[in-house]
Amino acid sequence: MRFLALCLLLACTLLVPAHGARLISQVSNETIEITSSFDGERMNFFGSIVPDAGAEEKFVTGPFHVVVVVLGPTQNRVARQKTNNFGVWINTGQVEFSNFPSYFHVLSSGRLSDITDITTLTTNYILPEAHTLVANSSDWWKSAIFGRQLVRLMTEEGLFGVQENGVSFLADNFYSARLTLPSNAPPGPYLALTYVFQNGEIIARKSEGFAVRKIGFERFLALSAVQQPLLYGLVCVILALFTGWLGGVIFKR
Amino acid sequence: MQVYLPIAEMSVNLFFLVGIGGAVGFLSGLFGVGGGFLLTPLLIFSGVPAPVAVASVTGQVVAASTSGALAHYRRGAIDLHLALYLVLSGVIGAFGGVAAFALLRDAGQLDLVISLGFLVLLGFVGVLMLIESTRSILKQRKGIVVRERLPNQHNWIHGLPMRVRFKKSRLYISVLPVLIIGLFIGFVGSLLGIGGGFIMVPALVYLLRVPGNVVIGTSLAQVVAMMAATTVLHAVQSQSVDILLAFCLMVGGTAGAQFGASAGKYLRGEQLRGLLALLVLAVAIRFGLSLVLTPADPFTMAVLGGSQ
Numbered sequence: 001m002r003f004l005a006l007c008l009l010l011a012c013t014l015l016v017p018a019h020g021a022r023l024i025s026q027v028s029n030e031t032i033e034i035t036s037s038f039d040g041e042r043m044n045f046f047g048s049i050v051p052d053a054g055a056e057e058k059f060v061t062g063p064f065h066v067v068v069v070v071l072g073p074t075q076n077r078v079a080r081q082k083t084n085n086f087g088v089w090i091n092t093g094q095v096e097f098s099n100f101p102s103y104f105h106v107l108s109s110g111r112l113s114d115i116t117d118i119t120t121l122t123t124n125y126i127l128p129e130a131h132t133l134v135a136n137s138s139d140w141w142k143s144a145i146f147g148r149q150l151v152r153l154m155t156e157e158g159l160f161g162v163q164e165n166g167v168s169f170l171a172d173n174f175y176s177a178r179l180t181l182p183s184n185a186p187p188g189p190y191l192a193l194t195y196v197f198q199n200g201e202i203i204a205r206k207s208e209g210f211a212v213r214k215i216g217f218e219r220f221l222a223l224s225a226v227q228q229p230l231l232y233g234l235v236c237v238i239l240a241l242f243t244g245w246l247g248g249v250i251f252k253r
Numbered sequence: 254m255q256v257y258l259p260i261a262e263m264s265v266n267l268f269f270l271v272g273i274g275g276a277v278g279f280l281s282g283l284f285g286v287g288g289g290f291l292l293t294p295l296l297i298f299s300g301v302p303a304p305v306a307v308a309s310v311t312g313q314v315v316a317a318s319t320s321g322a323l324a325h326y327r328r329g330a331i332d333l334h335l336a337l338y339l340v341l342s343g344v345i346g347a348f349g350g351v352a353a354f355a356l357l358r359d360a361g362q363l364d365l366v367i368s369l370g371f372l373v374l375l376g377f378v379g380v381l382m383l384i385e386s387t388r389s390i391l392k393q394r395k396g397i398v399v400r401e402r403l404p405n406q407h408n409w410i411h412g413l414p415m416r417v418r419f420k421k422s423r424l425y426i427s428v429l430p431v432l433i434i435g436l437f438i439g440f441v442g443s444l445l446g447i448g449g450g451f452i453m454v455p456a457l458v459y460l461l462r463v464p465g466n467v468v469i470g471t472s473l474a475q476v477v478a479m480m481a482a483t484t485v486l487h488a489v490q491s492q493s494v495d496i497l498l499a500f501c502l503m504v505g506g507t508a509g510a511q512f513g514a515s516a517g518k519y520l521r522g523e524q525l526r527g528l529l530a531l532l533v534l535a536v537a538i539r540f541g542l543s544l545v546l547t548p549a550d551p552f553t554m555a556v557l558g559g560s561q
């Protein structure tokens with residue numbers, strides 16, 4: 001009987017969203033092209049919170065909080081620690097993190113701790129530390145330490161970050177967020193996940209993809225290095241020999 | 254002016270790249286070394302991923318050494334016969350070096366081996382060269398006439414079997430030490446991302462007693478051929494040769510090498526060796542300190558192969 005009641009309660013919460021809101025959002029750039037002068041790119045995320053299709057009210061009433069999570073392509077990363085062994089500093093400990101995001105930025109309209117609780121943030125991978133829970137190590141304490149350090153190193157490189165004032169509301173239910181993608185942003189498919197919070201609960205979410213990719217000559221070079229490595233190496237050597245020879249001719253006295 | 258490097262996947266200032274290429278090229282022309290032992294650490298320090306730096310510098314070393322080698326070739330200062338033996342054994346050594354490079358990188362001990370390798374190698378070579386050059390400079394100051402080495406002054410190394418006559422060097426010596434030197438430099442060079450000229454020059458001078466007028470030319474010719482092979486090897490195996498990065502360094506390097514070569518004419522052999530010894534020792538000390546001093550950050554990170 002109690003089980004049935006629980007199921008009923010669960011079904012109700014699933015069928016009837018608490019506030020009946022949905023999100024209409026847009027990313028300013030669908031592809032970010034890396035050219036020879038690529039020095040980072042500025043992009044905008046904007047959208048508005050509107051009532052669900054078929055809802056009777058014309059407006060949704062706030063206040064809302066919006067969190068935009070931008071995720072880069074995943075890589076296998078390793079964090080290493082040097083320790084002093086008889087006066088020499090050697091890498092002695094390492095923890096691997098598979099499918100670790102190569103880029104991760106959180107933009108929010110307020111302090112994350114004010115928006116919702118830690119469990120929601122962790123289970124939705126909104127906190128950088130949440131990504132380090134997938135370490136390939138049985139020693140969870142070691143993983144936690146190395147995970148924290150990895151997040152710190154990524155933050156120092158500008159690849160990880162949390163901007164708690166990154167989202168601004170232009171009207172009660174219209175927001176915009178700005179992100180500057182650094183020049184070392186790894187190429188690949190990116191994901192922008194937008195969450196709308198009200199009273200600490202996610203009431204709407206949406207995900208959009210965009211791509212960072214090399215175009216033109218850069219793309220040609222990067223592809224040939226992988227597809228025709230032998231030819232690429234030979235061309236590089238010929239270029240080197242030619243440059244060396246030319247230098248000798250030009251500067252010959 | 255920023256330029257995006259497609260393999261390193263980062264943007265770097267163009268003038269910075271050409272500038273350090275030129276500065277290192279000047280030294281390479283002056284001393285007849287490839288300059289890789291200065292350029293590779295400089296690039297890594299400026300944020301280029303270590304595998305890309307090592308692989309791309311090999312391409313730059315080819316270019317920087319080509320102009321020097323051609324200049325020496327015109328003056329007839331290359332023993333091609335000797336260079337051929339060194340190159341053949343060097344390429345075999347390079348295969349081993351590139352394989353060891355991949356193994357160590359996966360084990361996370363590449364930094365340690367590079368630092369230790371530079372420390373031991375550069376420290377040893379630097380001290381030897383410094384002692385020798387200071388001694389000969391002091392002797393000259395005192396007015397003692399230093400006689401040029403006579404061609405028939407052989408040591409025990411020359412007496413090993415399988416003797417070959419090297420006409421240009423006026424040597425009739427066993428090929429075994431020649432092959433061993435080539436093999437060793439090929440291995441170490443591809444592992445540490447250096448041309449190995451600073452080992453080659455003393456090895457030719459002190460071990461094989463190659464006359465001074467062909468030492469630098471022969472060493473440069475060997476560096477060109479061996480580094481060309483290593484570039485192709487790195488391109489095929491690790492695919493981390495950044496042709497744009499290498500080209501920017503080449504342009505600066507070849508220009509710098511010309512000025513270095515002409516500046517070298519105003520210095521005597523032992524003075525050149527003394528200066529090179531100081532430079533080599535400085536780099537050795539820098540690597541030694543990095544092993545012993547407490548690192549600013551004990552934690553480092555790296556991307557493992559097989560990224561998606």
